[in-house]
Amino acid sequence: MPDRRTTAVLDLSGLDALVEVLRGQGRTVVGPTVRDGAVVLAELDSARRLPFGWGTEVEAGRYRLVPRADGAAFAHTTGPQSWKAFLHPEREKLWSVDRGADGELSVTEERPPQPSYAFLGVRPCDLRAIAVQDRVLAGGRYPDSGYRERRVGAFLIAAECTEPGATCFCVSMGGGPGADAGFDLALTEVVDADGHRFRVRSGSDAGEEVLAAVPHHPDDPATGTAARSAVDAARERMGRAMPPVDLRALLAGSLEAERWDDVAARCLTCGNCTMVCPTCFCTTTEEVTDLTGDHAERWQRWDSCFDLDFSLLHGGPVRASGRSRYRQWLTHKLSTWYDQFGSSGCVGCGRCITWCPVGIDITEEAAALQAETSAGLPHDDREEPRR
Amino acid sequence: MTVSAPTLAVFKLASCDGCQLTLLDCEDELLTLAGRVRIAHFLEASSAVEPGPYDLGLVEGSVTTPDDARRIREIRAQCRVLVTIGACATAGGIQALRDFADVEEFRRTVYARPEYVETLATSTPVSAHVDVDFELRGCPIDRGQLLEVVTAFLAGRRPDVPNHSVCFACKRRGTVCVTVAHGTPCLGPVTHAGCGAICPAFGRGCYGCFGPSGSVNLPALIPLLRRDGLDERDVRRLLRTFNATAFDPPGRDTGADATDEEVRP
Numbered sequence: 001m002p003d004r005r006t007t008a009v010l011d012l013s014g015l016d017a018l019v020e021v022l023r024g025q026g027r028t029v030v031g032p033t034v035r036d037g038a039v040v041l042a043e044l045d046s047a048r049r050l051p052f053g054w055g056t057e058v059e060a061g062r063y064r065l066v067p068r069a070d071g072a073a074f075a076h077t078t079g080p081q082s083w084k085a086f087l088h089p090e091r092e093k094l095w096s097v098d099r100g101a102d103g104e105l106s107v108t109e110e111r112p113p114q115p116s117y118a119f120l121g122v123r124p125c126d127l128r129a130i131a132v133q134d135r136v137l138a139g140g141r142y143p144d145s146g147y148r149e150r151r152v153g154a155f156l157i158a159a160e161c162t163e164p165g166a167t168c169f170c171v172s173m174g175g176g177p178g179a180d181a182g183f184d185l186a187l188t189e190v191v192d193a194d195g196h197r198f199r200v201r202s203g204s205d206a207g208e209e210v211l212a213a214v215p216h217h218p219d220d221p222a223t224g225t226a227a228r229s230a231v232d233a234a235r236e237r238m239g240r241a242m243p244p245v246d247l248r249a250l251l252a253g254s255l256e257a258e259r260w261d262d263v264a265a266r267c268l269t270c271g272n273c274t275m276v277c278p279t280c281f282c283t284t285t286e287e288v289t290d291l292t293g294d295h296a297e298r299w300q301r302w303d304s305c306f307d308l309d310f311s312l313l314h315g316g317p318v319r320a321s322g323r324s325r326y327r328q329w330l331t332h333k334l335s336t337w338y339d340q341f342g343s344s345g346c347v348g349c350g351r352c353i354t355w356c357p358v359g360i361d362i363t364e365e366a367a368a369l370q371a372e373t374s375a376g377l378p379h380d381d382r383e384e385p386r387r
Numbered sequence: 388m389t390v391s392a393p394t395l396a397v398f399k400l401a402s403c404d405g406c407q408l409t410l411l412d413c414e415d416e417l418l419t420l421a422g423r424v425r426i427a428h429f430l431e432a433s434s435a436v437e438p439g440p441y442d443l444g445l446v447e448g449s450v451t452t453p454d455d456a457r458r459i460r461e462i463r464a465q466c467r468v469l470v471t472i473g474a475c476a477t478a479g480g481i482q483a484l485r486d487f488a489d490v491e492e493f494r495r496t497v498y499a500r501p502e503y504v505e506t507l508a509t510s511t512p513v514s515a516h517v518d519v520d521f522e523l524r525g526c527p528i529d530r531g532q533l534l535e536v537v538t539a540f541l542a543g544r545r546p547d548v549p550n551h552s553v554c555f556a557c558k559r560r561g562t563v564c565v566t567v568a569h570g571t572p573c574l575g576p577v578t579h580a581g582c583g584a585i586c587p588a589f590g591r592g593c594y595g596c597f598g599p600s601g602s603v604n605l606p607a608l609i610p611l612l613r614r615d616g617l618d619e620r621d622v623r624r625l626l627r628t629f630n631a632t633a634f635d636p637p638g639r640d641t642g643a644d645a646t647d648e649e650v651r652p
Contacts, residue, residue, distance in 0.1 A: 036563040036590065061611075063568045080563055090559040269602040270576035271551060275558030289542045291419045291534065302559060307551040308601045322604060357554075357566045357576055358607055 004208055008216040009223050010187070010198040012047075015073075017214045018157075018185075019047040022118040025210075027155060030086055031120035032076065037065055039079040041086070044120065051076055058165040058239075058350070061359025070191045074121055077165030078349045082278030083119055083126055084133060087150050090302045094285065099294040114146065118155040121187075124179045125170045125349040127158055129278030131182055135341050136281050155206060158183040162230040166239030167350030169363055173242060175348055177234035179203075185211060188227035199227040240350065240363045243370045247344065251335035254369045255327070263365055264323035266358055271304040273352035273360070274329065279345045282310070305329050330365060393442035393541065396428035398462050400448030400455045401482055401510065405527040406473035407431050407447045412530055420534075423541055439465030443540050449475040449510045451482060456507070456516060463517035468540055471513045472533065474526035478598050478633035481526075483510040486637050487627070510632075521546060524579050526596040526629035532581055550601035552576050553593050556584035565592055572615040574625060577603045577634070598630035605634070 010018065022029050023045070032039045033049045039056060042049075050073040057064045058077055068075055093110045100106065122130070130151075137147040161170075161177035170176060179186040184207030188199040200216065202208040243250075254260075274280040284303035289296045303310055305328050311318035319325045337345035346362070353361045397407050411432060413420065427437035444466030450456050463469055474480050485493070490508045494501040513519055523536055523546075532548055539546035549555070553575035557564065565571040565587045573592030575584070579600045586593050605626075612622050626635040 037568045038563040040561065040563065061567055062570075063564075065568075080558070080568070081561060085561065265604075266607050268552070268554075268576040268604050268607050270554040272554050272558060272564070272576075275555065286547045287544070288535070288547055289538055289544070291416060291423055291538050291541065293423070293538075293542055302555075304551070304555065306602070307549065307555070309549060309551070322602070355564060355567050357564065357573075357611060 005202050006208060006211055007199065007201045007219040007224075008211060009219055010200050010214065010216050012196055014214055014216050015047045015050075015198060018210070019044060019120065021210055021213045022120075022155065025118075026116060027118040028115040029118045029120055030083075032074070032079065034065065038063060039065070039076045041079065041081045041083065047073075047120075050074075050121070055163060056165060058167050058354045059359070060167060060353050060361045061356055063354050071196060072163075072189055072191050074159040074187070074189045075163040077163065077168060078123060078125070078278075078351050078354075080276055080351070080355055082276065082349075082351065083122060083130060084278055084281070086117055086119070087130070087154065088133060088137060088144075088147055088281060092146055092300045094298045094300055096295065096297040111145075114149040114153060116153045116155075117150065118157065120157045121159040122156050122183065123161055123349070124158060124177060125161070125168075125175055125347045126278055127156065127179055127182045128170075128175050128347040129349065130156070132279045132341070132343060132345060132347065133281055135343070136279075139341075155210070156183045156185075158186040158203075160186060160188040160227075160231050160234075162189060162234050164234050164238050165350060165354070167353040167361075168238050168348065169240040169242055169350060170348035171235055171238050171241070172244070172363075173344060173346055173348035178231045183207070188231060190223055190226045190230065192226055194222060194226075197223060199223050238348075240353070240361070242346075242348070242363050243367045245370055247334045247366060248338050249335075250366065250370055250373060251331045254373055255331070257369050257372050259365065259368045259372050260323045260327045262368070263326050263360060264321065266360055267322050267326050268358055269306045269322045269325055270357065271306040272355050272357065273362075274304040274306060275302065276351040276355040277333075278349055278351065279333075279347065280304070284309070305332070330362065333362075334366065392423065392425045394427040394437070394440075395424040395537075396439065396441035396444045396466065397426075397431070398428070398444060398446045398448075398458075399430070400446065400459065400476065400513070401451040402448030402473065402475040402480065404431060404447070406476075406525075407445070409472075409528050409530050409533055410445070413534055416534055420537065424537075441466050442468065443537070444469045446471045446476050446513055447473050449479045449482060449512060450507070450516055451485075451510045452506055454505070459513055459516050468520045469513075469517070470521045470523060470536055470540070471519050472523045472528050474524065474596065474598060474629040475510075476513050477522040477524050478630040479510040479512050481629050481631065483632040484627060485510055486632050512633075523548065524597040525581055529581050529583070549580055551580055552600045552602070553578045553580050553582070553584050553587070553597070556580045556582075557587050560584060560588065562588045565590060566611065566615065570615050572612045572617050572621075572625065574608075574634075577605055577608050594625065594628060595634060596629050598633045603634075 031044045034051045052073045053071045055068040056076040095109045097107045137144040158179035183203040186201045282303045283300045308317045333345040486509045536546045566573045571592045574595035575593035578595045579597040581597045
């Protein structure tokens with residue numbers, strides 16, 4: 001028997017009630033809010049903290065908040081953080097060890113109670129990014145137990161995209177502005193002459209249960225049509241697109257491209273692209289001791305392939321040049337990710353373009369690689385056998 | 388404390404004392420530290436001095452006089468492990484601005500009896516004179532990082548002091564990028580992490596007090612600083628502060644288009 005799935009309409013007080021119900025369940029509600037000139041993700045004590053009346057204008061290396069007359073809450077593009085800041089935090093203690101007076105070591109695994117999150121306003125690109133991180137961190141033989149616990153307990157409320165930004169390209173990555181799976185509830189914001197409201201669809205039993213506890217109106221044709229056409233229109237308004245080629249093959253065949261030198265000249269190797277990327281998952285582990293030498297801890301921290309220490313082996317870093325580090329990032333993201341995890345590592349959210357201080361554009365780099373490759377073999381060294 | 392506790396010595400060359408003061412600033416950990424090492428030479432804390440050799444030497448300050456240059460060799464010879472602390476010791480400090488100017492002219496202009504002043508034409512990091520086991524950056528150094536270095540030395544391990552950019556720290560702490568979102572000039576992308584990205588957290592750009600990160604592409608950053616309102620002179624001034632010669636070595640083209648401006652007293 002198929003599970004019951006409801007479509008309904010929430011007004012603004014319904015949205016307030018949604019947050020209250022989730023908080024009443026003991027959940028930590030996280031969603032977009034305005035801080036320091038950007039829409040960031042933070043714990044919300046009320047739906048009133050959402051960025052009502054704020055839009056965003058983005059370009060490569062540039063992000064600005066702009067006021068919106070319609071008062072919409074979800075009319076902004078992706079900000080500097082993604083949900084990985086909560087599911088896959090930048091720093092996590094894994095275990096500690098103490099040496100007793102008798103010299104015996106006692107190891108304590110860190111298994112703190114994980115917060116039960118409710119994410120409000122997850123973009124469809126970010127839903128796909130969470131699914132990618134699920135495969136990386138919670139799938140396979142050695143799942144990250146902290147990630148899995150937080151993820152299993154998380155309640156996801158999607159906000160379909162009706163205002164894509166100039167750096168968005170999810171459609172060309174096989175996604176789109178609509179949410180079709182992977183959520184508990186999906187909202188589509190509608191602001192028109194009939195008022196400010198949210199078409200809501202449940203996507204799970206947990207979503208169905210929460211929706212039942214929130215005052216809502218029945219779905220109506222006008223709201224349904226407005227919601228669908230806003231999402232359809234968004235599909236046509238993506239600011240950017242990846243070149244329509246097999247990116248996996250393109251990157252695999254571009255290892256010696258001249259373009260890597262060109263991008264390396266512009267790349268600061270600052271690591272921002274990997275930090276803002278919603279799928280980049282790399283961590284390092286560090287052991288630290290205290291002054292007494294009788295207490296040690298192991299911490300997991302976000303790392304980045306742009307960090308020289310990332311590939312540090314005896315004798316130095318394997319990827320010392322900016323060229324080799326950028327190439328590693330892009331090749332992994334668009335190509336070898338398939339080999340490892342069965343999909344692309346890119347969902348087209350555009351964060352790496354917006355938040356790169358010098359505005360390096362992943363779609364432009366892919367297009368340049370494609371142009372170089374399709375122009376034939378410009379160099380004799382391309383004829384050399386693979387080393 | 389036991390007789391066999393490793394000995395710690397703190398030395399100072401040309402500097403403001405702020406970095407060695409950081410050691411005294413470790414208030415909560417100071418007693419534990421004093422229980423783990425024997426502080427054998429630390430003039431800022433005590434005039435009682437034990438003779439070397441020492442197990443761990445911390446050196447603050449840059450080499451600016453012939454006497455410093457001689458003394459640092461003696462210090463090196465006395466210390467099993469030598470760690471330099473702060474922008475002066477690791478990069479020459481703010482006093483390395485002299486490297487861009489005519490020190491002889493300073494001496495004549497500033498001092499009534501210039502013949503009393505014996506100084507070198509440059510201010511150089513300790514590593515330009517002797518082998519250094521570890522360089523801890525910052526103006527001043529970070530208290531937590533200093534403790535980490537001392538702790539790592541005691542445990543015989545590598546200190547956990549990453550040399551990536553300040554951008555890593557901003558993103559980890561959730562600070563909105565001041566360059567991308569506000570158009571504020573910021574040296575974060577080329578600056579060594581370690582401070583915890585304090586300045587951007589308060590909405591201002593990084594001014595590079597921890598010196599260059601392990602991976603710097605200054606020619607890529609300078610057009611950004613110019614776009615965000617700094618003229619040639621401003622860019623030069625931003626680069627030439629506490630780590631002047633590390634970011635912008637005299638005679639090397641960093642892309643700042645810096646025809647060396649004459650520095651006058």
